[in-house]
Amino acid sequence: MRVSRRRRATDDAGSTSRLVLLGPRGGDLALIDVVRELEARGTLSPGARIAAITAGWRDREANEGFINRRLADRVVDLELYRRSDRIAEADAELARAHLESRNRLRALRRAYNLRLHGLIDAHRQLTGLRGDETVLAAEREEALEAIRCLDARHLDRVVEIRSEFEGRMAPGERDAVRSQRREVDVRLEGVELIVVEGGHVSNLLSRLRLFGGRELLEGRTVIARSAGAMALTERIVLFHDRPPWGEGNPEVFDAGLGIAEGIVALPHASARLALDDRTRGARLAARFAPASCVLLDPGRRIDRAGDGWSGVDGVERLDLRGRRVLFRQAA
């Protein structure tokens, strides 16, 4: 089965498959509407089989009530979350190594956030400082560059720690993982569309990786919602400007699977970002430029067909001045 999956991915390597990123559930856009549209365009066969990845829902994984009932008889859940539990039970050595790696990442994240908050605070104060602009403009630019450097360095370190774990443990070569992957391959037979639902982005991402990452999705049309969309980007940014415990600064969490290029996915943007604060918005956009910070509110959607992205129904992004502008297309 592994061979056939690889062959299919190789066969499709010359063309970029269709990818749809959705905001959270809600709004006017339902999953079934997108599926029907893809069928009408010929991207999907009528009545095509669908695989769902709902690992982000964690213990509520495969809760069919969350998938549109009208699609239920066409959908098979890959149950990656439960499978990862079974893998952990069967392979204690792998589970232990994964926990150690996770603890290292947690310590790294804590240190990164301490440094990040300091740098953002300095940038914020410089932005509000009035004086000789011939001096201050350069200082602000350097303060921003310091944040960008820290973000980049942090991402490198995360990838390094994760790669060390993957290189040392080679999860894909271990019996417990191979056994579960074989079962997933069976479920994927005849599937044309994979829907990656949202939820807990870290849990989702780790399960996607455990089951092959990009390879799991390649060669099929993919619809990814909310955290699912984040997991497919090159760089996952966690954010909430106004969490109940105070103020939050957007932070780089990890590299995603890198399928959705040039995009920073920001689900629930209107609820989680202080979009009326141009200074914050400008800093966010500048930290991750040239990638587009896309505001994926409920009901919003962007599509990639071929090499280009297109926004549907007024989806917006943040520009470098912190303004909301139509997404249209990202290079």
Next chain:
Amino acid sequence: MRFDAGAREHGYDLSMPRSPAITALEKQLVSGLGAADAVDSFVDANEFPLAEPPLYTFVYRGHADAVRLRHWVHGLQTSAPFRRLDGTDLWCYTLELPDESRVEYKIEVLARGRAEWIEDPLNPHRARDPFGANSVVQARGYEIPDWARESEEVRQGEMDELAVESGALESARHVTVYRPAEFRANRRYPLLIVHDGGDYVEYAGLKHVLDQLIDRFEVPRMIVALVHPGDRMSEYSADPAHARFVAEELLPRLERDYPLLPDPESRGLMGASLGAVASFHAALEYPGRFGRILLQSGSFLFTDIGDNESGPVFDRIVDMMNAYRAAPTAIAEKAFVSVGVYEPLVSENRALIHALRRGGANVRFVESRDGHNWENWRDRLREGLSWLFPGPLWMVYE
């Protein structure tokens, strides 16, 4: 003018603010319209306390020799006389309240030589506590938080009842343990030990709060041990036996019976009033054991000079706080402290913040326009718990 003369005789403070609606009613009465009808219409047409922000007018209707507002707002006279509108049985008292204030009160009615404290018959808002119930005035901007309400739409945690044997306290203690919805024995959970746990559930809706905050991903799924006190005044007033019970008996028992995360940052203590003192004291006696502490309106009495005059029950507390203020230590890595600005303990809690910070704790301090009561403590739980134990909200994008 007739009223003012009479009012002065009864000792009413004429500098108190005047409600425009009451003034209009008085004019109506002076014009000679039927007093009873006018008062009936007034009472029927309004909700009470009558809100004309920033003025709030408390109204009592009935025959009495005197009527007073009884409240516990530190800084105001705790017994404020109502005035009766001439020729009517309508009594009123107007108070200026800052926005977002919340004040619990009773009405004292003096008639036939007897004084009776009653809940305001014209106000449906009540707050319950171990002593009964009080009426509540909610000033502009105050709302009961939606996350504090019971909701059938959120997944419900479950409660276990334990009897925990204690050599330190020489008898068993009743502890109720909250397990979050979708609890799984093969996961590991943070632990919060709550003093006066039964009262927190009964009067501050703690179970509903936990169910809601967990469902919203604002706090993690956690195990919460709700401790029911024995001799509360003694055990919670910096009693070494109680601290030993918490750290050396209860904690190991919980670690044995429940899948708990082992690190101090995943262990917390919480309490209000003397329960805050008990939490503080246990953390102080066992440094490094509890990394999170949530203290609400703690009775952190101290003396800068002279002796404790608050009574012998507070002697141990005063000794503890005086020693701590002289040489503060890190009792927990993170401490959340809240207090109402209308309660007499506000100065003690403000003083505590400086000491905690000098001791090295990361402290968040919140003051609210409320008093020493359970709903004040309830209303601060979201900010406190989510700051001490941030949930996966940061990671969840559904």
